[in-house]
Amino acid sequence: MAYNVGIIGFGKMGQIRAQSLAEDGRATVRQVYDVSPPPKCEFPVAASAQEIIDNPAINIVFICATNEVNKPLTIAALRAGKHVFCEKPPAFTGDDVREIMEAERASDRVLMYGFNHRHHAGVMKMKQVIDSGAYGRVLWMRGRYGKSVDGDYLKTWRADRERAGGGILLDQGIHMLDLFLHITGKPFDDVHAFVSSRYWKIPGIEDNVFAIMRNADGVEVSFHSTMTQWRHLFSLEVFMERGYLVLNGLKTSSGSYGEEELTIARNRATAPAANFASEERLHYATDTSWAREAEHFMDAVALGMPVTYGNSAQALNVMSLIDRIYTHGHAVAPDLHEKLQMVRARG
Structure with a gap:
């Protein structure tokens, strides 16, 4: 199966994640979005975060944006049937994470957080x-x-x-x-x-x-x-x-x-x-x-292995x-x- 990635937030962290995925080799970055994308971006730039979430060719979304959008973008991507990797913090409160977990359970998709x-x-x-x-x-x-x-x-x-x-x-x-x-x-x-x-x-x-x-x-x-x-x-x-x-x-x-x-x-x-x-x-x-974190996430997506580092239960605990x-x-x-x-x- 081809794994196509969209990255929301393509500053320092988004670029690190793109490089780590390239090293892993099992997924390809197809589209990125940032309010101020790099002048010479090597990937197609979307007009909005929603464009990436709605893109039927993308089955994995990386969220590397500012803290206040982590929760709504994670929920939106899960509801759109995407696997999601999100940077920390997962949200602002434990109750926020519980809402995210409801969307995760309904989606049956992989959700992992960046606790590298x-x-x-x-x-x-x-x-x-x-x-x-x-x-x-x-x-x-x-x-x-x-x-x-x-x-x-x-x-x-x-x-x-x-x-x-x-x-x-x-x-x-x-x-x-x-x-x-x-x-x-x-x-x-x-x-x-x-x-x-x-x-x-x-x-x-x-x-x-x-x-x-x-x-x-x-x-x-x-x-x-x-x-x-x-x-x-x-x-x-x-x-x-x-x-x-x-x-x-x-x-x-x-x-x-x-x-x-x-x-x-x-x-x-x-x-x-x-x-x-x-x-x-x-x-x-x-x-x-x-690199280890990207490998762990892709093992969960491609091989069906459990997320043992950075799963939503651990996010709720912290x-x-x-x-x-x-x-x-x-x-x-x-x-x-x-x-x-x-x-x-x-x-």
């Missing part, structure tokens, strides 16, 4: 070690994910709460939350958070989130998502009964987050605890997450957790929380 961090080599190795049981149960985790933005950020759609739905949590922190859920396989029911915009002071667009969480197994998590990290940083730590895993850095095309290094050690290598000499360090020099963080985090600023909830409800 699960496909990073360092993360995949972490998951392999944890699932092996060699180091015992997970006791606690700590995740920090931050970047620096400048005044130009204020000129983009990400600084418009009606289009973005939120700030750094929906933009970047969502990936770290998804990794917490990926590692534990359990939702976090006990959540306490602070959500603030003390530096950029954009209503409804948080620049910092601090949260502590705990799930039913007693796994505790410390989480910080920020856009005032003046040096980009990614750090994920998982401590278990008999050892620990620390992933520092994240291999990206920009190189902003440094080298991707995974440290693994047992906690009793030298009594009373591990030492630096006993740590094993693995380095990952290439970002293969985009958005439900984000709902809890926003609700608890804005409790110290009810006026801001009320405004944000109104915007998110309209989304």
Whole structure:
């Protein structure tokens, strides 16, 4: 069967997805749409997103647009009988995702979301070690994910709460939350958070989130998502009964987050605890997450394999957790929380 793809939103992410599909080789990009398409676009450019959805020759739609259209375009594409790949966030709230899941069930088509961090080599190795049981149960985790933005950020759609739905949590922190859920396989029911915009002071667009969480197994998590990290940083730590895993850095095309290094050690290598000499360090020099994600999606479409990374149930879990963080985090600023909830409800 020929798989023909339409890409809605052909900026950086749309172009990355087109390249990844070309590397996979099982689908062909036939049409793209963007409000400002590249001057020399190699693909036919549609006049609207709806034109791609209505095109009978297209059976796969990639949604790489701005946040506020993710939900309506996903539902429209599913109802048109298309397989859908959509970038994060899937929507603005957990209830939004439930609506999408209704359309997914009615369509019997593949729906997958772009949580590519699960496909990073360092993360995949972490998951392999944890699932092996060699180091015992997970006791606690700590995740920090931050970047620096400048005044130009204020000129983009990400600084418009009606289009973005939120700030750094929906933009970047969502990936770290998804990794917490990926590692534990359990939702976090006990959540306490602070959500603030003390530096950029954009209503409804948080620049910092601090949260502590705990799930039913007693796994505790410390989480910080920020856009005032003046040096980009990614750090994920998982401590278990008999050892620990620390992933520092994240291999990206920009190189902003440094080298991707995974440290693994047992906690009793030298009594009373591990030492630096006993740590094993693995380095990952290439970002293969985009290619792995495209392969995973096409396996689901072409071979009928299940979507195990980035399915709608996982999207619901992470958005439900984000709902809890926003609700608890804005409790110290009810006026801001009320405004944000109104915007998110309209989304």
